[in-house]
Amino acid sequence: MRQKRFILAQEDIPKQWYNIQADMPNQAPPMLDPVTKKPVTVEDLAKLFTLEASRQELNTTDRWIDIPEKVWELYTYYRSTPLVRAYGLEEALGTPAHIYFKNESVSPVGSHKLNSAIPQAYYCKEEGVTNVTTETGAGQWGTALSYAAKVFGIEAAVYQVKITFEQKPYRRAIMQTFGAQVPPSPSMSTRAGKDILTKYPNHKGSLGTAISEAVELARMTPNCKYALGSTMSHVTLHQTIIGLEAEKQMEIAGEYPDIVIGCFGGGSNFGGISFPFMRHNFSGERHTRFIAAEPASCPKFTRGEYHYDFGDEAGYTPLIPMFTLGHSFRPANIHAGGLRYHGSGLIPTQLYKDGFIEAVDINQTESFSAGIRFAESEGIIPAPESCHAIAAAIREAERCRETGEEKVILFNLSGHGLIDVPSYEQYLAGDLVDANLSNESIKANLDEINKQIVL
Amino acid sequence: MRQKRFILAQEDIPKQWYNIQADMPNQAPPMLDPVTKKPVTVEDLAKLFTLEASRQELNTTDRWIDIPEKVWELYTYYRSTPLVRAYGLEEALGTPAHIYFKNESVSPVGSHKLNSAIPQAYYCKEEGVTNVTTETGAGQWGTALSYAAKVFGIEAAVYQVKITFEQKPYRRAIMQTFGAQVPPSPSMSTRAGKDILTKYPNHKGSLGTAISEAVELARMTPNCKYALGSTMSHVTLHQTIIGLEAEKQMEIAGEYPDIVIGCFGGGSNFGGISFPFMRHNFSGERHTRFIAAEPASCPKFTRGEYHYDFGDEAGYTPLIPMFTLGHSFRPANIHAGGLRYHGSGLIPTQLYKDGFIEAVDINQTESFSAGIRFAESEGIIPAPESCHAIAAAIREAERCRETGEEKVILFNLSGHGLIDVPSYEQYLAGDLVDANLSNESIKANLDEINKQIVL
Numbered sequence: 079m080r081q082k083r084f085i086l087a088q089e090d091i092p093k094q095w096y097n098i099q100a101d102m103p104n105q106a107p108p109m110l111d112p113v114t115k116k117p118v119t120v121e122d123l124a125k126l127f128t129l130e131a132s133r134q135e136l137n138t139t140d141r142w143i144d145i146p147e148k149v150w151e152l153y154t155y156y157r158s159t160p161l162v163r164a165y166g167l168e169e170a171l172g173t174p175a176h177i178y179f180k181n182e183s184v185s186p187v188g189s190h191k192l193n194s195a196i197p198q199a200y201y202c203k204e205e206g207v208t209n210v211t212t213e214t215g216a217g218q219w220g221t222a223l224s225y226a227a228k229v230f231g232i233e234a235a236v237y238q239v240k241i242t243f244e245q246k247p248y249r250r251a252i253m254q255t256f257g258a259q260v261p262p263s264p265s266m267s268t269r270a271g272k273d274i275l276t277k278y279p280n281h282k283g284s285l286g287t288a289i290s291e292a293v294e295l296a297r298m299t300p301n302c303k304y305a306l307g308s309t310m311s312h313v314t315l316h317q318t319i320i321g322l323e324a325e326k327q328m329e330i331a332g333e334y335p336d337i338v339i340g341c342f343g344g345g346s347n348f349g350g351i352s353f354p355f356m357r358h359n360f361s362g363e364r365h366t367r368f369i370a371a372e373p374a375s376c377p378k379f380t381r382g383e384y385h386y387d388f389g390d391e392a393g394y395t396p397l398i399p400m401f402t403l404g405h406s407f408r409p410a411n412i413h414a415g416g417l418r419y420h421g422s423g424l425i426p427t428q429l430y431k432d433g434f435i436e437a438v439d440i441n442q443t444e445s446f447s448a449g450i451r452f453a454e455s456e457g458i459i460p461a462p463e464s465c466h467a468i469a470a471a472i473r474e475a476e477r478c479r480e481t482g483e484e485k486v487i488l489f490n491l492s493g494h495g496l497i498d499v500p501s502y503e504q505y506l507a508g509d510l511v512d513a514n515l516s517n518e519s520i521k522a523n524l525d526e527i528n529k530q531i532v533l
Numbered sequence: 534m535r536q537k538r539f540i541l542a543q544e545d546i547p548k549q550w551y552n553i554q555a556d557m558p559n560q561a562p563p564m565l566d567p568v569t570k571k572p573v574t575v576e577d578l579a580k581l582f583t584l585e586a587s588r589q590e591l592n593t594t595d596r597w598i599d600i601p602e603k604v605w606e607l608y609t610y611y612r613s614t615p616l617v618r619a620y621g622l623e624e625a626l627g628t629p630a631h632i633y634f635k636n637e638s639v640s641p642v643g644s645h646k647l648n649s650a651i652p653q654a655y656y657c658k659e660e661g662v663t664n665v666t667t668e669t670g671a672g673q674w675g676t677a678l679s680y681a682a683k684v685f686g687i688e689a690a691v692y693q694v695k696i697t698f699e700q701k702p703y704r705r706a707i708m709q710t711f712g713a714q715v716p717p718s719p720s721m722s723t724r725a726g727k728d729i730l731t732k733y734p735n736h737k738g739s740l741g742t743a744i745s746e747a748v749e750l751a752r753m754t755p756n757c758k759y760a761l762g763s764t765m766s767h768v769t770l771h772q773t774i775i776g777l778e779a780e781k782q783m784e785i786a787g788e789y790p791d792i793v794i795g796c797f798g799g800g801s802n803f804g805g806i807s808f809p810f811m812r813h814n815f816s817g818e819r820h821t822r823f824i825a826a827e828p829a830s831c832p833k834f835t836r837g838e839y840h841y842d843f844g845d846e847a848g849y850t851p852l853i854p855m856f857t858l859g860h861s862f863r864p865a866n867i868h869a870g871g872l873r874y875h876g877s878g879l880i881p882t883q884l885y886k887d888g889f890i891e892a893v894d895i896n897q898t899e900s901f902s903a904g905i906r907f908a909e910s911e912g913i914i915p916a917p918e919s920c921h922a923i924a925a926a927i928r929e930a931e932r933c934r935e936t937g938e939e940k941v942i943l944f945n946l947s948g949h950g951l952i953d954v955p956s957y958e959q960y961l962a963g964d965l966v967d968a969n970l971s972n973e974s975i976k977a978n979l980d981e982i983n984k985q986i987v988l
Contacts, residue, residue: 079602082609085540147534154537155621155912166610166684184639186912188951228909229621248703251954254961255905255914450710454683457610457641459710496643496951499706506709 082165084327086158092322093145095315097134098353098425100141101360106428109396110386115533118396126296126304127312128201134312143315146204149197152229153319156185156192161327166455168475175478176333177471179491180324180351183458187252189493190347191222191307194316198305199226209302211295213237213263213288216415217249218461218493219307224258237263237291240283242415248497263288270294270392284408285418286391293394308416309344309389309423317350320490325354328488335366337474339489341466342370342379342437343416345423351490353425356434370426370437371470373417373445375513376409378402379430379437383524386531387421397531400427404523410513412442413501414462440469441512446505448472449495461493462501537620539782541613547777548600550770552589553808553880555596556815561883564851565841570988573851581751581759582767583656589767598770601659604652607684608774611640611647616782621910623930630933631788632926634946635779635806638913642707644948645802646677646762649771653760654681664757666750668692668718668743671870672704673916673948674762679713692718692746695738697870703952718743725749725847739863740873741846748849763871764799764844764878772805775945780809783943790821792929794944796921797825797834797892798871800878806945808880811889825881825892826925828872828900830968831864833857834885834892838979841986842876852986855882859978865968867897868956869917895924896967901960903927904950916948917956 099105108117123132134143145153164177182190202210210232214220220236227234236258243250243262253260263283264271270290274281281287296304306313321338328334338355340348348370358364372379378401388405389395400421403409407420422430429435440448445462448469453459460468467489478485495502504510554560563572578587589598600608619632637645657665665687669675675691682689691713698705698717708715718738719726725745729736736742751759761768776793783789793810795803803825813819827834833856842857844850855876858864862875877885884890895903900917903924908914915923922944933940950957959965 079543079606079609081543082606083543083611088534088536088538151534151537154534155617156538162610186914192912225912229912247958248951248954251958252914252951255908255954255957257909453710454712457680457684459641459707496703496707499703499710502710503702503706 080165081331082163084161084330086323086326088154090326091150091153091157092319093150094142095145096318096322096354096357097137097141097143097315098357099138099311101357102428103360104428104432105138106424107399109398109424112393112397126293128198128205128207128303130201130205131198131312134315135310146197146200149200152196157319158323158327159184161324161331163331164456167452170451170455171472171475171479173475173479174482174484175475176484176486177475178328178331178486178488180320180488181491182320183491183494187221187225188496189218189222189461190317190320190350191219192226193319193350194307194313194346195222195226197316199223199230199232202232202303203230207232207301207303209233209235209299210305211235211237211292211302212305212307213285213292215239215242215285215418217242217246217497218416221249221252223305223307224253224256227258228256234258235295236260237265237288239263239285239288246497263291265291268294284391289390290392290394308346309419311423311425314346314349314353314423314425317346318353320350321352321354324351324488333486334364335488336485337367337369337487339369339371339467339470339487341417341463341492342372343419343463345426347490347492349423349426359434368435369470370435371466372437372439373412373414373466374439374441375412375515376403376418376420377439377515378420378422380439381520384427384431385527386533387527389421398424400424401430402527403520404527406526407523412513413498414445414466416463417466438470438473440466442510443505443512445469446502446510450502458491459495459499459502460491461495462498464492535620536786537618539616539785541778541781543609545781546605546608546613547774548605549597550600551773551777551809551812552592552596552598552770553812554593554766556812557883558815559883559887560593561879562854564853564879567848567852581748583653583660583662583758585656585660586653586767589770590765601652601655604655607651612774613778613782614639616779616786618786619911622907625906625910626927626930626934628930628934629937629939630930631939631941632930633783633786633941633943635775635943636946637775638946638949642676642680643951644673644677644916645772645775645805646674647681648774648805649762649768649801650677650681652771654678654685654687657687657758658685662687662756662758664688664690664754665760666690666747666757667760667762668740668747670694670697670740670873672697672701672952673871676704676707678760678762679708679711682713683711689713690750691715692720692743694718694740694743701952718746720746723749739846744845745847745849763801764874766878766880769801769804769808769878769880772801773808775805776807776809779806779943788941789819790943791940792822792824792942794824794826794922794925794942796872796918796947797827798874798918800881802945802947804878804881814889823890824925825890826921827892827894828867828869828921829894829896830867830970831858831873831875832894833875833877835894836975839882839886840982841988842982844876853879855879856885857982858975859982861981862978867968868953869900869921871918872921893925895921897965898960898967900924901957901965905957913946914950914954914957915946916950917953919947
């Protein structure tokens with residue numbers, strides 16, 4: 079009988095994360111302080127993040143970083159996640175390709191986000207931090223941090239974008255069940271929130287505003303740190319547990335991926351599945367293709383520009399070298415909330431420049447069509463974000479059908495979509511349309527950054 | 534490092550179900566045709582169910598029933614499910630007890646229901662059936678059957694109780710994503726539905742009515758069968774995969790349960806985890822306690838009566854020997870919709886009579902309090918039904934804390950509660966109250982059956 083799922087024994091779960099910064103052929107240029115224009119230091123970052131996260135962020139020398147024992151133990155609550163051979167999808171597509179996916183949706187919170195929430199909450203605890211703040215759009219990250227904070231006895235405040243707060247009450251209820259405070263953003267609890275509400279009393283919020291509120295609360299509150307769920311290098315470091323497990327599991331399956339695919343928001347899920355495999359490309363030992371699947375409505379790689387830019391809308395963060403659509407870019411309101419981010423993280427940016435990463439853009443309707451094919455053949459309703467990775471995998475598998483090649487395709491199923499089914503309902507009812515993003519509007523945003531940010 | 538999760542290798546997933554009817558010290562009295570009062574035959578049952586399910590229902594001789602190869606392969610899509618040592622919960626309770634749970638919530642549809650939906654859809658396919666009908670209250674069973682029907686290319690119609698249809702749109706959307714038709718019940722598509730709507734134009738439905746509609750549609754439609762998600766012996770047979778895996782996994786953990794606990798609606802989830810262990814009690818080799826955790830608002834074991842009664846409100850089913858509150862009993866509208874059933878299945882009924890099963894009743898608020906303790910310590914938000922099993926496990930674990938006994942407690946986590954978080958929200962807001970079920974109202978219902986059903 080053919081083997082469907084590959085699961086590691088507990089003792090084989092990796093005990094270290096992989097820090098790709100130690101192996102990259104070219105280091106990325108540094109993040110800069112927006113005022114002094116000097117490279118930011120660990121001390122600068124540690125004003126906002128935990129000290130350990132700040133150290134990891136700028137660590138370009140240590141290839142392997144130990145996973146703290148307590149974090150590893152909590153990983154064993156749900157890891158290893160299964161590596162699954164998608165026989166059902168292969169048959170539905172009639173492709174000779176071998177399709178595998180890493181199923182991160184079986185984590186207790188339903189997504190890969192927990193892989194970074196646990197260590198970030200742990201470092202808070204270790205450093206005597208009693209409160210942690212963050213923002214959440216789609217809700218996956220807020221859910222993960224709420225759970226991790228509860229485990230370590232830390233108070234969490236999750237600013238949820240008001241429109242989501244109202245439209246997705248299930249997410250809010252999950253976070254509250256884990257004991258988090260979930261103020262809708264904009265709120266009256268911060269200056270940033272108050273200013274916006276005074277100007278626009280009915281403002282429904284944005285991720286940019288929610289970040290500003292969470293950052294402000296962290297700065298104003300004693301013993302409080304801010305935690306971020308993607309984009310930054312330390313978050314991606316934590317996510318490499320996905321790819322490290324997958325590497326061992328592929329070995330058990332007796333295969334090695336020709337193509338590795340992840341959806342791309344800020345880059346931590348993509349980097350998590352990709353980077354452990356990519357190191358064998360650096361050495362020339364392998365020639366795997368790595369494909370970042372981004373939404374057509376937020377195409378920073380395929381249509382953006384390489385530039386120093388802010389990570390948030392309000393301009394609170396350091397300047398980061400990124401492929402960007404401009405920090406004031408407002409993506410269409412697609413259901414893959416986790417991919418609605420204007421820029422790429424510092425590491426994938428450099429790797430894209432250096433030709434190690436390819437990117438494709440996927441329309442929302444193509445992504446849901448792919449999600450439904452996957453649900454019907456593999457039984458799992460994928461998160462709207464993950465649907466982008468599935469769509470890219472299907473494109474490659476269909477190419478194999480034409481050429482007859484038995485390529486090995488691996489993608490990351492970053493989360494399930496059980497909390498997102500209303501979006502499937504809209505798709506099935508024909509109510510979803512694809513945003514038509516004009517070159518002019520992209521150019522207008524980019525011109526603005528070029529004017530605004532001069533180094 | 535202590536081991537948290539125990540997962541079987543694919544080749545160790547059981548290849549047969551366990552048919553407890555072959556081992557029971559006393560057989561249950563037969564189901565009776567309500568008109569002739571004669572025992573029902575396989576032919577009688579096969580008018581409504583598939584032939585193979587009907588055979589399994591009345592099979593009292595074969596201890597082991599082969600799992601068809603295709604069904605087994607689909608089991609490997611998500612099985613074995615993990616057996617998990619609940620260290621987090623043990624620590625939170627400060628108990629010396631060793632608590633284990635079988636995590637059925639990792640199935641792609643989020644519950645154990647798939648274990649029976651797959652074989653039932655498979656038998657439909659094998660027997661040339663093209664359409665299948667069922668009803669769903671909470672939605673777990675309807676979701677599982679929708680998925681299984683899609684896999685085998687069978688059309689599914691799931692009558693969803695109208696109040697749930699309106700209040701739980703996520704469940705409906707999941708079923709529709711899997712391609713099922715989901716008419717709200719009462720509907721205009723059946724005589725039973727039309728009659729009720731004519732009489733009460735705003736009727737919000739009940740499980741009894743939905744069963745009547747599904748049965749009627751199955752009878753009126755060529756090549757159509759009806760599939761049930763609990764209560765019946767063939768459903769419980771399929772669910773024994775849970776306990777059979779758990780037995781192997783406990784052996785790997787080097788332990789054997791002193792107490793096995795399942796929540797109890799019709800009995801298939803409880804029987805699934807219990808029966809494989811119970812056979813060692815029959816032989817006298819073991820003295821495990823088996824606890825059925827039922828809701829205080831629907832206490833058929835603890836406050837019902839042993840009697841022949843109908844399985845549905847409308848009186849379409851055979852007469853079944855059961856502990857019952859009366860088939861016209863209307864349980865309070867608690868959130869554990871899967872436990873709102875008036876009677877116990879034929880097998881657990883006999884085993885309860887014979888002293889192999891104990892029962893406890895759990896109030897709704899105690900169940901949610903237990904669910905939140907579990908979510909906070911183990912990270913998984915449990916289904917409201919599963920909360921009852923958790924509450925019973927906590928009671929036993931706290932008893933161990935008092936006595937200092939290191940008992941081994943195993944319970945079935947039948948599903949996750951991500952689609953049920955609004956009920957947690959209500960609990961946290963203090964909006965849930967416990968139904969106060971009077972002896973008089975129970976007696977009135979039972980008097981009615983005693984009058985109505987005379988053998």
